[in-house]
Amino acid sequence: MSDSQSTTGVASRPAANSDSAAEPVLVSEQLSQAYGSVSVLSDVSVTIESGTLTAVVGPNGSGKTTLLKTLAGLLSPTAGAVHYLGPDAEREIGYLPQRPSFRPQFSTLETLEFYTALVDDDPEELLARVGLRDAAERRVEALSGGMTRLLGLAQATVGDPPVVVLDEPGSGLDPTMRKRTFEVAHELATDGTAVICSSHDLALVEQWADQVIVLDGGSVVDTGSPAKLCNHHDADSLWDVFDIAVEKPDNQVAILGVDDE
Amino acid sequence: MSNKIQAVAAREVVSVVRARSTLALLLGVLLVTFGVVFVSNAEPDYLPTAVDLLLPMEFLVPALAVALGYRTIISDSTRGELDVLATYPVSVSRYILGVFVGRALALTVLLTIPLAIVGVYLATTSPTTPTFLATHQGVDSPLIFVRFIGLTVFFGLVVLAMTIAVSALASTQRSALVLGLVVLALVIIGLDLLILRGVAGGTVGDEWLTAVLSVSPTSAYRGLVFETVLSTAVETDLQQASPVTSAAGLLSWLLGSLAVATVSVSRR
Numbered sequence: 001m002s003d004s005q006s007t008t009g010v011a012s013r014p015a016a017n018s019d020s021a022a023e024p025v026l027v028s029e030q031l032s033q034a035y036g037s038v039s040v041l042s043d044v045s046v047t048i049e050s051g052t053l054t055a056v057v058g059p060n061g062s063g064k065t066t067l068l069k070t071l072a073g074l075l076s077p078t079a080g081a082v083h084y085l086g087p088d089a090e091r092e093i094g095y096l097p098q099r100p101s102f103r104p105q106f107s108t109l110e111t112l113e114f115y116t117a118l119v120d121d122d123p124e125e126l127l128a129r130v131g132l133r134d135a136a137e138r139r140v141e142a143l144s145g146g147m148t149r150l151l152g153l154a155q156a157t158v159g160d161p162p163v164v165v166l167d168e169p170g171s172g173l174d175p176t177m178r179k180r181t182f183e184v185a186h187e188l189a190t191d192g193t194a195v196i197c198s199s200h201d202l203a204l205v206e207q208w209a210d211q212v213i214v215l216d217g218g219s220v221v222d223t224g225s226p227a228k229l230c231n232h233h234d235a236d237s238l239w240d241v242f243d244i245a246v247e248k249p250d251n252q253v254a255i256l257g258v259d260d261e
Numbered sequence: 262m263s264n265k266i267q268a269v270a271a272r273e274v275v276s277v278v279r280a281r282s283t284l285a286l287l288l289g290v291l292l293v294t295f296g297v298v299f300v301s302n303a304e305p306d307y308l309p310t311a312v313d314l315l316l317p318m319e320f321l322v323p324a325l326a327v328a329l330g331y332r333t334i335i336s337d338s339t340r341g342e343l344d345v346l347a348t349y350p351v352s353v354s355r356y357i358l359g360v361f362v363g364r365a366l367a368l369t370v371l372l373t374i375p376l377a378i379v380g381v382y383l384a385t386t387s388p389t390t391p392t393f394l395a396t397h398q399g400v401d402s403p404l405i406f407v408r409f410i411g412l413t414v415f416f417g418l419v420v421l422a423m424t425i426a427v428s429a430l431a432s433t434q435r436s437a438l439v440l441g442l443v444v445l446a447l448v449i450i451g452l453d454l455l456i457l458r459g460v461a462g463g464t465v466g467d468e469w470l471t472a473v474l475s476v477s478p479t480s481a482y483r484g485l486v487f488e489t490v491l492s493t494a495v496e497t498d499l500q501q502a503s504p505v506t507s508a509a510g511l512l513s514w515l516l517g518s519l520a521v522a523t524v525s526v527s528r529r
Binding site for chain 1: 264265267268271272275276279280340341342344345346347348349350351
Protein backbone atom coordinates (compact mmCIF):
# COMPACT_ATOMS: atom_id res chain seq x y z
CA MET A 1 0.00 0.00 0.00
CA SER A 2 3.03 2.35 -0.06
CA ASP A 3 1.98 4.12 -3.22
CA SER A 4 -1.53 4.45 -1.92
CA GLN A 5 -0.21 6.29 1.09
CA SER A 6 1.72 8.77 -1.00
CA THR A 7 -0.55 11.54 -2.11
CA THR A 8 -0.28 14.03 -4.87
CA GLY A 9 -3.23 16.16 -3.97
CA VAL A 10 -6.00 16.76 -6.44
CA ALA A 11 -4.29 16.98 -9.80
CA SER A 12 -4.42 20.02 -11.99
CA ARG A 13 -4.78 17.90 -15.15
CA PRO A 14 -7.53 18.95 -17.55
CA ALA A 15 -10.98 17.49 -17.10
CA ALA A 16 -11.47 14.40 -19.22
CA ASN A 17 -14.18 15.90 -21.38
CA SER A 18 -14.45 19.56 -20.68
CA ASP A 19 -15.82 20.49 -24.10
CA SER A 20 -19.10 18.63 -24.04
CA ALA A 21 -21.72 18.22 -21.37
CA ALA A 22 -21.41 14.79 -19.75
CA GLU A 23 -24.51 12.67 -20.17
CA PRO A 24 -25.47 9.57 -18.22
CA VAL A 25 -24.68 6.42 -20.21
CA LEU A 26 -24.96 3.79 -17.52
CA VAL A 27 -27.24 3.92 -14.50
CA SER A 28 -27.68 1.34 -11.79
CA GLU A 29 -30.76 1.50 -9.60
CA GLN A 30 -30.72 -0.05 -6.14
CA LEU A 31 -28.49 -2.85 -7.29
CA SER A 32 -28.17 -5.86 -5.03
CA GLN A 33 -26.17 -8.98 -5.66
CA ALA A 34 -25.99 -12.10 -3.54
CA TYR A 35 -24.29 -15.47 -3.85
CA GLY A 36 -26.60 -17.75 -1.93
CA SER A 37 -27.00 -16.25 1.50
CA VAL A 38 -23.98 -13.98 1.12
CA SER A 39 -24.90 -10.46 0.14
CA VAL A 40 -22.12 -8.92 -1.97
CA LEU A 41 -23.78 -5.72 -3.13
CA SER A 42 -26.57 -3.92 -1.38
CA ASP A 43 -28.70 -1.13 -2.79
CA VAL A 44 -26.02 0.33 -5.05
CA SER A 45 -27.19 3.23 -7.20
CA VAL A 46 -24.59 4.91 -9.39
CA THR A 47 -24.63 7.04 -12.50
CA ILE A 48 -21.80 6.84 -15.01
CA GLU A 49 -21.44 9.76 -17.42
CA SER A 50 -19.88 9.91 -20.85
CA GLY A 51 -16.43 11.44 -21.12
CA THR A 52 -15.57 10.77 -17.51
CA LEU A 53 -13.24 8.46 -15.67
CA THR A 54 -15.00 6.91 -12.68
CA ALA A 55 -12.92 5.01 -10.14
CA VAL A 56 -14.35 2.43 -7.77
CA VAL A 57 -12.27 2.13 -4.61
CA GLY A 58 -12.73 0.00 -1.53
CA PRO A 59 -11.00 -2.64 0.55
CA ASN A 60 -10.51 -6.20 -0.66
CA GLY A 61 -13.81 -8.06 -0.68
CA SER A 62 -15.90 -4.90 -0.74
CA GLY A 63 -17.69 -5.95 -3.94
CA LYS A 64 -15.77 -3.93 -6.54
CA THR A 65 -15.40 -6.75 -9.07
CA THR A 66 -19.00 -7.84 -8.57
CA LEU A 67 -20.18 -4.26 -9.13
CA LEU A 68 -18.09 -3.90 -12.29
CA LYS A 69 -19.25 -7.27 -13.66
CA THR A 70 -22.86 -6.36 -12.95
CA LEU A 71 -22.46 -2.96 -14.59
CA ALA A 72 -20.87 -4.68 -17.61
CA GLY A 73 -23.87 -6.99 -17.88
CA LEU A 74 -21.88 -10.12 -17.05
CA LEU A 75 -23.82 -10.81 -13.86
CA SER A 76 -27.56 -10.48 -13.41
CA PRO A 77 -28.38 -8.58 -10.24
CA THR A 78 -30.55 -10.32 -7.68
CA ALA A 79 -32.40 -7.02 -7.24
CA GLY A 80 -32.36 -3.67 -8.97
CA ALA A 81 -31.35 -2.99 -12.55
CA VAL A 82 -28.65 -1.58 -14.77
CA HIS A 83 -29.73 0.67 -17.64
CA TYR A 84 -27.54 1.44 -20.63
CA LEU A 85 -28.51 4.91 -21.89
CA GLY A 86 -25.67 5.49 -24.32
CA PRO A 87 -25.76 5.70 -28.10
CA ASP A 88 -26.50 2.70 -30.29
CA ALA A 89 -23.28 0.79 -30.78
CA GLU A 90 -22.33 -2.62 -32.09
CA ARG A 91 -20.49 -3.18 -28.82
CA GLU A 92 -21.96 -1.12 -26.00
CA ILE A 93 -19.62 -2.05 -23.16
CA GLY A 94 -15.97 -3.07 -23.26
CA TYR A 95 -14.53 -5.11 -20.40
CA LEU A 96 -11.08 -5.80 -19.00
CA PRO A 97 -11.09 -8.64 -16.45
CA GLN A 98 -8.99 -8.43 -13.31
CA ARG A 99 -6.53 -11.00 -14.66
CA PRO A 100 -6.69 -10.75 -18.45
CA SER A 101 -5.47 -13.83 -20.26
CA PHE A 102 -5.29 -14.77 -23.91
CA ARG A 103 -4.47 -17.80 -26.00
CA PRO A 104 -0.71 -18.15 -25.52
CA GLN A 105 0.07 -19.40 -29.04
CA PHE A 106 -1.13 -16.16 -30.69
CA SER A 107 0.80 -12.93 -31.17
CA THR A 108 -0.56 -9.68 -29.74
CA LEU A 109 -1.56 -8.54 -33.22
CA GLU A 110 -3.28 -11.86 -33.99
CA THR A 111 -5.12 -11.64 -30.68
CA LEU A 112 -6.54 -8.24 -31.58
CA GLU A 113 -7.20 -9.36 -35.16
CA PHE A 114 -9.51 -12.00 -33.71
CA TYR A 115 -11.45 -9.48 -31.64
CA THR A 116 -11.59 -6.95 -34.46
CA ALA A 117 -13.09 -9.67 -36.67
CA LEU A 118 -16.01 -9.69 -34.23
CA VAL A 119 -16.39 -5.89 -34.14
CA ASP A 120 -14.90 -3.74 -36.86
CA ASP A 121 -11.75 -1.91 -35.74
CA ASP A 122 -8.09 -1.49 -36.63
CA PRO A 123 -5.91 -3.86 -34.55
CA GLU A 124 -2.68 -2.00 -35.29
CA GLU A 125 -4.19 1.30 -34.19
CA LEU A 126 -5.41 -0.32 -30.99
CA LEU A 127 -1.93 -1.67 -30.27
CA ALA A 128 -0.42 1.74 -30.93
CA ARG A 129 -2.88 3.37 -28.52
CA VAL A 130 -1.64 1.29 -25.60
CA GLY A 131 2.01 1.46 -26.64
CA LEU A 132 2.37 -2.13 -27.84
CA ARG A 133 3.05 -1.47 -31.52
CA ASP A 134 6.61 -2.77 -31.23
CA ALA A 135 5.36 -5.98 -29.62
CA ALA A 136 2.86 -6.72 -32.39
CA GLU A 137 4.53 -9.97 -33.43
CA ARG A 138 5.37 -11.15 -29.94
CA ARG A 139 3.54 -14.22 -28.68
CA VAL A 140 1.16 -13.59 -25.79
CA GLU A 141 3.01 -16.20 -23.70
CA ALA A 142 6.15 -14.06 -24.00
CA LEU A 143 4.50 -10.85 -22.77
CA SER A 144 5.17 -9.45 -19.31
CA GLY A 145 2.27 -9.05 -16.91
CA GLY A 146 2.12 -5.35 -17.67
CA MET A 147 2.10 -5.87 -21.43
CA THR A 148 -0.65 -8.48 -21.07
CA ARG A 149 -2.72 -5.94 -19.16
CA LEU A 150 -2.11 -3.32 -21.84
CA LEU A 151 -3.20 -5.86 -24.45
CA GLY A 152 -6.30 -6.42 -22.33
CA LEU A 153 -6.87 -2.70 -22.26
CA ALA A 154 -6.63 -2.60 -26.06
CA GLN A 155 -9.10 -5.48 -26.23
CA ALA A 156 -11.52 -3.64 -23.95
CA THR A 157 -11.65 -0.75 -26.41
CA VAL A 158 -12.20 -2.80 -29.58
CA GLY A 159 -15.14 -1.38 -31.50
CA ASP A 160 -14.96 1.93 -29.62
CA PRO A 161 -17.65 1.05 -27.05
CA PRO A 162 -19.30 4.05 -25.31
CA VAL A 163 -18.60 2.42 -21.92
CA VAL A 164 -15.37 0.70 -20.90
CA VAL A 165 -15.15 -1.26 -17.65
CA LEU A 166 -11.64 -1.95 -16.31
CA ASP A 167 -11.19 -4.22 -13.31
CA GLU A 168 -7.99 -3.15 -11.56
CA PRO A 169 -6.09 -2.29 -14.74
CA GLY A 170 -2.93 -1.38 -12.83
CA SER A 171 -2.87 -4.28 -10.39
CA GLY A 172 0.55 -5.92 -10.06
CA LEU A 173 2.26 -3.50 -12.42
CA ASP A 174 5.28 -1.32 -11.82
CA PRO A 175 4.58 2.38 -11.18
CA THR A 176 5.31 3.39 -14.78
CA MET A 177 3.01 0.77 -16.27
CA ARG A 178 0.35 1.55 -13.68
CA LYS A 179 0.48 5.22 -14.57
CA ARG A 180 0.31 4.31 -18.25
CA THR A 181 -2.94 2.37 -17.75
CA PHE A 182 -4.52 5.41 -16.10
CA GLU A 183 -3.22 7.68 -18.86
CA VAL A 184 -4.84 5.43 -21.47
CA ALA A 185 -8.07 5.37 -19.45
CA HIS A 186 -7.99 9.17 -19.24
CA GLU A 187 -7.35 9.44 -23.00
CA LEU A 188 -10.40 7.26 -23.60
CA ALA A 189 -12.49 9.48 -21.35
CA THR A 190 -11.17 12.57 -23.13
CA ASP A 191 -12.44 11.06 -26.38
CA GLY A 192 -15.92 10.78 -24.87
CA THR A 193 -15.91 7.25 -23.51
CA ALA A 194 -17.33 6.56 -20.07
CA VAL A 195 -14.54 4.70 -18.28
CA ILE A 196 -15.16 2.87 -15.01
CA CYS A 197 -12.21 1.27 -13.27
CA SER A 198 -11.49 -0.24 -9.91
CA SER A 199 -8.17 0.42 -8.24
CA HIS A 200 -6.28 0.30 -4.97
CA ASP A 201 -3.89 3.02 -6.15
CA LEU A 202 -5.48 6.02 -4.50
CA ALA A 203 -2.77 8.42 -5.63
CA LEU A 204 -3.45 7.67 -9.30
CA VAL A 205 -7.20 7.68 -8.69
CA GLU A 206 -6.90 11.10 -7.06
CA GLN A 207 -4.81 12.31 -9.97
CA TRP A 208 -6.90 11.00 -12.85
CA ALA A 209 -10.48 10.20 -11.78
CA ASP A 210 -13.37 12.59 -12.35
CA GLN A 211 -15.62 10.66 -10.00
CA VAL A 212 -14.82 8.27 -7.18
CA ILE A 213 -17.20 5.67 -5.78
CA VAL A 214 -16.16 4.47 -2.35
CA LEU A 215 -17.45 0.97 -1.72
CA ASP A 216 -17.41 -0.81 1.62
CA GLY A 217 -19.19 -3.97 2.63
CA GLY A 218 -21.06 -4.02 -0.67
CA SER A 219 -22.53 -0.55 -0.23
CA VAL A 220 -21.59 2.85 -1.57
CA VAL A 221 -20.36 4.86 1.41
CA ASP A 222 -19.53 8.01 -0.53
CA THR A 223 -19.25 9.28 -4.08
CA GLY A 224 -18.07 12.42 -5.83
CA SER A 225 -15.02 14.04 -7.33
CA PRO A 226 -11.75 13.61 -5.42
CA ALA A 227 -11.89 17.26 -4.39
CA LYS A 228 -15.48 16.97 -3.22
CA LEU A 229 -14.70 13.86 -1.19
CA CYS A 230 -11.71 15.57 0.42
CA ASN A 231 -13.84 18.60 1.30
CA HIS A 232 -16.66 16.46 2.59
CA HIS A 233 -14.40 14.54 4.95
CA ASP A 234 -12.16 17.50 5.68
CA ALA A 235 -9.26 15.38 4.46
CA ASP A 236 -6.00 16.27 2.77
CA SER A 237 -6.02 13.40 0.34
CA LEU A 238 -8.07 10.53 -1.00
CA TRP A 239 -6.06 8.20 1.19
CA ASP A 240 -7.36 10.08 4.24
CA VAL A 241 -10.88 9.90 2.83
CA PHE A 242 -10.47 6.15 2.37
CA ASP A 243 -9.13 5.84 5.89
CA ILE A 244 -12.07 7.70 7.38
CA ALA A 245 -14.78 6.14 5.22
CA VAL A 246 -13.90 2.47 5.28
CA GLU A 247 -11.38 1.74 8.00
CA LYS A 248 -12.38 -1.11 10.29
CA PRO A 249 -11.48 -0.52 13.92
CA ASP A 250 -10.03 -3.99 14.45
CA ASN A 251 -7.91 -3.87 11.27
CA GLN A 252 -9.35 -7.16 10.09
CA VAL A 253 -10.16 -7.98 6.50
CA ALA A 254 -13.88 -7.52 5.90
CA ILE A 255 -15.50 -10.82 4.93
CA LEU A 256 -18.89 -10.30 3.34
CA GLY A 257 -21.59 -12.44 4.87
CA VAL A 258 -19.85 -12.63 8.25
CA ASP A 259 -21.54 -10.42 10.82
CA ASP A 260 -19.54 -8.47 13.35
CA GLU A 261 -20.04 -9.78 16.84
CA MET B 262 -21.43 -19.08 -42.45
CA SER B 263 -21.26 -15.68 -40.75
CA ASN B 264 -17.98 -13.81 -40.38
CA LYS B 265 -18.16 -14.14 -36.60
CA ILE B 266 -18.51 -17.93 -36.73
CA GLN B 267 -15.63 -17.99 -39.23
CA ALA B 268 -13.49 -15.87 -36.90
CA VAL B 269 -14.12 -18.18 -33.94
CA ALA B 270 -13.57 -21.26 -36.12
CA ALA B 271 -10.33 -19.88 -37.58
CA ARG B 272 -9.01 -19.21 -34.08
CA GLU B 273 -9.71 -22.83 -33.13
CA VAL B 274 -7.96 -24.15 -36.23
CA VAL B 275 -4.87 -22.01 -35.58
CA SER B 276 -4.88 -23.07 -31.91
CA VAL B 277 -4.88 -26.74 -32.91
CA VAL B 278 -2.24 -26.27 -35.61
CA ARG B 279 0.08 -24.50 -33.16
CA ALA B 280 -0.50 -26.88 -30.25
CA ARG B 281 2.50 -29.07 -29.50
CA SER B 282 0.27 -32.11 -29.07
CA THR B 283 -1.24 -31.97 -32.56
CA LEU B 284 1.74 -33.52 -34.32
CA ALA B 285 1.76 -36.30 -31.73
CA LEU B 286 -1.94 -36.93 -32.36
CA LEU B 287 -1.36 -37.10 -36.12
CA LEU B 288 1.56 -39.47 -35.68
CA GLY B 289 -0.55 -41.61 -33.34
CA VAL B 290 -3.38 -41.91 -35.86
CA LEU B 291 -0.87 -42.68 -38.65
CA LEU B 292 0.83 -45.32 -36.51
CA VAL B 293 -2.39 -47.09 -35.54
CA THR B 294 -3.86 -46.92 -39.04
CA PHE B 295 -0.78 -48.23 -40.82
CA GLY B 296 -0.09 -50.67 -38.04
CA VAL B 297 -3.49 -52.28 -38.60
CA VAL B 298 -3.02 -52.34 -42.37
CA PHE B 299 0.43 -53.91 -42.25
CA VAL B 300 -0.22 -56.33 -39.40
CA SER B 301 -3.36 -57.59 -41.12
CA ASN B 302 -3.05 -60.81 -43.11
CA ALA B 303 -5.93 -59.84 -45.36
CA GLU B 304 -5.62 -58.93 -49.02
CA PRO B 305 -4.64 -55.27 -49.48
CA ASP B 306 -8.11 -54.43 -50.77
CA TYR B 307 -10.56 -51.73 -49.76
CA LEU B 308 -13.20 -53.91 -48.15
CA PRO B 309 -10.91 -56.12 -46.03
CA THR B 310 -8.99 -53.04 -44.94
CA ALA B 311 -12.19 -51.25 -43.91
CA VAL B 312 -13.21 -54.35 -41.94
CA ASP B 313 -9.81 -54.47 -40.24
CA LEU B 314 -9.89 -50.77 -39.41
CA LEU B 315 -13.44 -50.70 -38.03
CA LEU B 316 -12.71 -51.95 -34.51
CA PRO B 317 -9.52 -49.88 -34.00
CA MET B 318 -11.41 -46.80 -35.23
CA GLU B 319 -14.10 -47.40 -32.61
CA PHE B 320 -11.38 -46.76 -30.00
CA LEU B 321 -9.11 -44.35 -31.83
CA VAL B 322 -11.70 -41.86 -33.10
CA PRO B 323 -13.33 -41.15 -29.71
CA ALA B 324 -9.88 -40.82 -28.11
CA LEU B 325 -8.83 -38.31 -30.78
CA ALA B 326 -12.09 -36.36 -30.45
CA VAL B 327 -11.77 -36.16 -26.66
CA ALA B 328 -8.12 -35.07 -26.93
CA LEU B 329 -9.08 -32.31 -29.35
CA GLY B 330 -12.18 -31.09 -27.57
CA TYR B 331 -12.08 -31.47 -23.81
CA ARG B 332 -10.30 -28.20 -23.09
CA THR B 333 -12.00 -25.93 -25.63
CA ILE B 334 -14.72 -24.18 -23.62
CA ILE B 335 -13.27 -24.61 -20.14
CA SER B 336 -9.99 -23.00 -21.24
CA ASP B 337 -11.82 -19.93 -22.53
CA SER B 338 -13.79 -19.88 -19.30
CA THR B 339 -10.83 -20.11 -16.92
CA ARG B 340 -8.95 -17.48 -18.92
CA GLY B 341 -11.92 -15.10 -18.52
CA GLU B 342 -12.39 -14.98 -22.29
CA LEU B 343 -16.03 -16.07 -22.02
CA ASP B 344 -16.71 -12.92 -19.98
CA VAL B 345 -14.85 -10.83 -22.53
CA LEU B 346 -16.65 -12.45 -25.47
CA ALA B 347 -19.97 -11.78 -23.75
CA THR B 348 -19.34 -8.06 -24.33
CA TYR B 349 -19.06 -8.64 -28.08
CA PRO B 350 -22.01 -9.02 -30.43
CA VAL B 351 -21.49 -12.76 -30.72
CA SER B 352 -24.29 -15.02 -29.54
CA VAL B 353 -23.41 -18.06 -27.47
CA SER B 354 -24.79 -20.36 -30.16
CA ARG B 355 -22.51 -18.78 -32.78
CA TYR B 356 -19.55 -19.06 -30.47
CA ILE B 357 -20.26 -22.75 -29.82
CA LEU B 358 -20.83 -23.38 -33.51
CA GLY B 359 -17.56 -21.61 -34.35
CA VAL B 360 -15.65 -23.67 -31.79
CA PHE B 361 -17.21 -26.86 -33.13
CA VAL B 362 -16.54 -26.01 -36.78
CA GLY B 363 -12.91 -25.15 -36.07
CA ARG B 364 -12.22 -28.28 -34.06
CA ALA B 365 -14.23 -30.36 -36.54
CA LEU B 366 -12.00 -29.17 -39.38
CA ALA B 367 -8.94 -30.15 -37.38
CA LEU B 368 -10.37 -33.57 -36.53
CA THR B 369 -11.39 -34.15 -40.15
CA VAL B 370 -7.86 -33.42 -41.35
CA LEU B 371 -6.27 -35.54 -38.62
CA LEU B 372 -8.45 -38.50 -39.55
CA THR B 373 -8.58 -38.04 -43.30
CA ILE B 374 -4.85 -37.67 -43.94
CA PRO B 375 -3.85 -41.11 -42.53
CA LEU B 376 -6.90 -42.85 -44.02
CA ALA B 377 -6.39 -41.17 -47.38
CA ILE B 378 -2.75 -42.31 -47.40
CA VAL B 379 -3.97 -45.84 -46.69
CA GLY B 380 -6.42 -45.41 -49.58
CA VAL B 381 -3.62 -44.37 -51.92
CA TYR B 382 -1.53 -47.29 -50.72
CA LEU B 383 -4.41 -49.65 -51.47
CA ALA B 384 -4.94 -48.08 -54.87
CA THR B 385 -1.36 -48.84 -55.79
CA THR B 386 -1.17 -52.34 -54.29
CA SER B 387 -4.73 -53.67 -54.56
CA PRO B 388 -5.03 -56.65 -56.90
CA THR B 389 -8.63 -55.60 -57.65
CA THR B 390 -9.23 -53.53 -60.75
CA PRO B 391 -10.45 -50.16 -59.44
CA THR B 392 -14.16 -49.74 -59.96
CA PHE B 393 -15.13 -46.29 -58.77
CA LEU B 394 -18.89 -46.77 -58.84
CA ALA B 395 -19.70 -49.69 -56.60
CA THR B 396 -23.39 -49.67 -57.42
CA HIS B 397 -23.69 -53.43 -57.52
CA GLN B 398 -23.25 -55.79 -54.64
CA GLY B 399 -20.14 -57.90 -54.64
CA VAL B 400 -17.90 -55.20 -56.09
CA ASP B 401 -14.99 -53.90 -54.05
CA SER B 402 -13.97 -50.35 -54.97
CA PRO B 403 -12.28 -47.17 -53.73
CA LEU B 404 -15.74 -45.69 -53.19
CA ILE B 405 -16.28 -48.21 -50.41
CA PHE B 406 -13.20 -46.89 -48.67
CA VAL B 407 -14.25 -43.28 -49.24
CA ARG B 408 -17.59 -44.08 -47.60
CA PHE B 409 -15.75 -45.65 -44.71
CA ILE B 410 -13.64 -42.50 -44.27
CA GLY B 411 -16.76 -40.32 -44.41
CA LEU B 412 -18.60 -42.37 -41.79
CA THR B 413 -15.52 -42.46 -39.58
CA VAL B 414 -15.22 -38.66 -39.72
CA PHE B 415 -18.95 -38.33 -38.97
CA PHE B 416 -18.53 -40.58 -35.93
CA GLY B 417 -15.60 -38.42 -34.82
CA LEU B 418 -17.66 -35.23 -35.16
CA VAL B 419 -20.38 -36.70 -32.95
CA VAL B 420 -17.91 -37.56 -30.17
CA LEU B 421 -16.28 -34.15 -30.61
CA ALA B 422 -19.66 -32.44 -30.06
CA MET B 423 -20.19 -34.58 -26.94
CA THR B 424 -16.74 -33.58 -25.70
CA ILE B 425 -17.41 -29.88 -26.30
CA ALA B 426 -20.61 -30.27 -24.27
CA VAL B 427 -18.73 -31.70 -21.28
CA SER B 428 -16.08 -29.00 -21.65
CA ALA B 429 -18.89 -26.45 -21.33
CA LEU B 430 -20.37 -28.26 -18.33
CA ALA B 431 -17.05 -28.61 -16.49
CA SER B 432 -15.95 -26.11 -13.88
CA THR B 433 -12.21 -26.81 -14.06
CA GLN B 434 -9.74 -28.24 -16.57
CA ARG B 435 -9.41 -31.32 -14.39
CA SER B 436 -13.15 -31.95 -14.25
CA ALA B 437 -13.28 -31.42 -18.04
CA LEU B 438 -10.66 -34.15 -18.43
CA VAL B 439 -12.55 -36.48 -16.10
CA LEU B 440 -15.84 -35.83 -17.89
CA GLY B 441 -14.07 -36.32 -21.23
CA LEU B 442 -12.84 -39.71 -20.06
CA VAL B 443 -16.39 -40.56 -18.95
CA VAL B 444 -17.60 -39.71 -22.46
CA LEU B 445 -14.81 -41.86 -23.86
CA ALA B 446 -15.80 -44.81 -21.68
CA LEU B 447 -19.48 -44.37 -22.46
CA VAL B 448 -18.94 -44.12 -26.20
CA ILE B 449 -16.40 -46.92 -26.49
CA ILE B 450 -18.02 -49.49 -24.27
CA GLY B 451 -20.55 -48.15 -21.77
CA LEU B 452 -23.61 -47.71 -23.96
CA ASP B 453 -22.93 -50.92 -25.87
CA LEU B 454 -22.73 -52.81 -22.57
CA LEU B 455 -26.04 -51.32 -21.47
CA ILE B 456 -27.66 -52.44 -24.72
CA LEU B 457 -26.10 -55.89 -24.38
CA ARG B 458 -27.44 -56.15 -20.85
CA GLY B 459 -30.86 -55.08 -22.08
CA VAL B 460 -30.81 -57.75 -24.76
CA ALA B 461 -29.55 -60.46 -22.41
CA GLY B 462 -32.09 -59.52 -19.78
CA GLY B 463 -34.93 -59.47 -22.27
CA THR B 464 -35.61 -55.76 -21.73
CA VAL B 465 -34.76 -55.07 -25.36
CA GLY B 466 -36.69 -57.30 -27.74
CA ASP B 467 -35.49 -58.31 -31.19
CA GLU B 468 -37.98 -55.97 -32.84
CA TRP B 469 -36.42 -52.99 -31.04
CA LEU B 470 -32.78 -54.00 -31.43
CA THR B 471 -31.93 -51.96 -34.54
CA ALA B 472 -33.58 -48.90 -33.06
CA VAL B 473 -31.84 -49.29 -29.69
CA LEU B 474 -28.48 -49.86 -31.39
CA SER B 475 -28.75 -46.41 -32.95
CA VAL B 476 -28.80 -44.88 -29.45
CA SER B 477 -25.16 -45.84 -28.93
CA PRO B 478 -22.88 -43.72 -31.15
CA THR B 479 -20.44 -46.60 -31.61
CA SER B 480 -23.17 -49.09 -32.48
CA ALA B 481 -24.75 -46.57 -34.83
CA TYR B 482 -21.38 -46.00 -36.54
CA ARG B 483 -20.73 -49.72 -36.73
CA GLY B 484 -24.23 -50.32 -38.11
CA LEU B 485 -23.78 -47.63 -40.75
CA VAL B 486 -20.44 -49.12 -41.80
CA PHE B 487 -21.99 -52.58 -42.05
CA GLU B 488 -25.00 -51.38 -43.99
CA THR B 489 -23.49 -48.82 -46.34
CA VAL B 490 -19.91 -50.05 -46.74
CA LEU B 491 -19.64 -53.78 -46.15
CA SER B 492 -23.05 -54.85 -47.44
CA THR B 493 -22.27 -53.08 -50.73
CA ALA B 494 -19.60 -55.61 -51.44
CA VAL B 495 -20.87 -58.62 -49.51
CA GLU B 496 -24.22 -60.12 -50.39
CA THR B 497 -26.24 -60.86 -47.25
CA ASP B 498 -29.89 -60.96 -46.29
CA LEU B 499 -29.13 -60.18 -42.67
CA GLN B 500 -29.76 -56.55 -41.75
CA GLN B 501 -27.26 -55.43 -39.12
CA ALA B 502 -28.81 -52.04 -38.49
CA SER B 503 -31.12 -49.45 -39.91
CA PRO B 504 -29.03 -46.87 -41.75
CA VAL B 505 -31.69 -44.20 -41.29
CA THR B 506 -32.12 -44.66 -37.54
CA SER B 507 -28.36 -45.04 -37.08
CA ALA B 508 -27.72 -41.76 -38.92
CA ALA B 509 -30.55 -40.11 -36.99
CA GLY B 510 -29.06 -41.41 -33.72
CA LEU B 511 -25.65 -39.97 -34.50
CA LEU B 512 -27.15 -36.67 -35.67
CA SER B 513 -29.23 -36.45 -32.48
CA TRP B 514 -26.13 -36.90 -30.33
CA LEU B 515 -24.32 -34.22 -32.34
CA LEU B 516 -27.08 -31.60 -32.27
CA GLY B 517 -28.12 -32.45 -28.71
CA SER B 518 -24.55 -32.08 -27.48
CA LEU B 519 -24.13 -28.69 -29.16
CA ALA B 520 -27.45 -27.60 -27.62
CA VAL B 521 -26.23 -28.69 -24.17
CA ALA B 522 -22.98 -26.75 -24.69
CA THR B 523 -24.92 -23.63 -25.72
CA VAL B 524 -27.27 -23.76 -22.72
CA SER B 525 -24.38 -24.45 -20.35
CA VAL B 526 -22.32 -21.47 -21.54
CA SER B 527 -25.42 -19.23 -21.51
CA ARG B 528 -26.00 -20.07 -17.84
CA ARG B 529 -22.44 -19.41 -16.71
